[in-house]
Amino acid sequence: MAYILSAERHEDPSGSFQRYRAFVNAERHRFPASVLALVESDWYFDFTDHRAPHDSWLREVRITEIPGENEDHPPEIQMRVRLLGAYHDGDIEFIYSGVISYDIRMMDLTQGHCDWRYDEFRLSESGDVIHEIEWCGAIDTGRWLIQARNVEHRWYPSAGQGP
Template identity: 40%
Template sequence: MTYILANERDKDAASAFEEYKKYLTAHKDKFSESVFKLASSDWWYDFNNHKCPHDAWLERALISEPSKGERNENRTTEVILMLLGANQDGYIELSYKNVVSINLDSHNVKLGHKDWRYDEFRYTKSGLFVHEIEWSGSNETANWEIEAEDIEYSWHDK
């Protein structure tokens, strides 16, 4: 079930956010501290806050498999997204740790992914979280789902 993606938000944004906040509060213990902090913060979904990802542009997406062990046989998957903020005054870096699933449905990106439109965090039954991101320009361009153990956010001034 989604709460604040386009289908829900475009119908009734206030009610959608109210339900999402209830969901987050009811399941706070299922999220890592950093995921809950982002998902429940006032600024993350505040389109007037220049550190909010809404309307940011994708600069780069990196999928890596850091390894350990004598033969580098112990591997994990990480995803790092670098976004140019909506006001073009800085960069948002999102680093997903211990990724277990990546679904990048990008079907109309000849001219880029356009704007980070909406996103939401949900917990999974496996004790992780999924971050669903909708990209859009004049038409929807992509829908991404990243399931991971944790996330780190950082802001870099331009």
């Protein structure tokens, strides 16, 4: 169930965030610490904060398969998503470790990926993190769904810049 993506925000903006906060609070014991720190922070969903991904532009996606030691240890998939921050004063990086699945759907790339619009973190029944991301310009351009064991967020300010 989505809480704070486009459809939910447009229908009931404040209520959607209240329901999301209630969901996070009820499931906080299941979230990895790095993800819980993001969703409970006062800056991640604040569009004026330079570390927040809203309105950022895609720079790079890298998917790496790290071989397992043997048949009993399967390979680990890692994804890195690097963004130019919305204020163009730094880069944001998401690192997904232990990727279980990903679905990257883009409808119209004639203008590029456009802006990282909204995103939210949820949990699968098995406890993996589900990160759903909406991309949008003048029209919706895509939706990504990444399921992983953990997600980290990093902010790299440009030289002489800060959040």
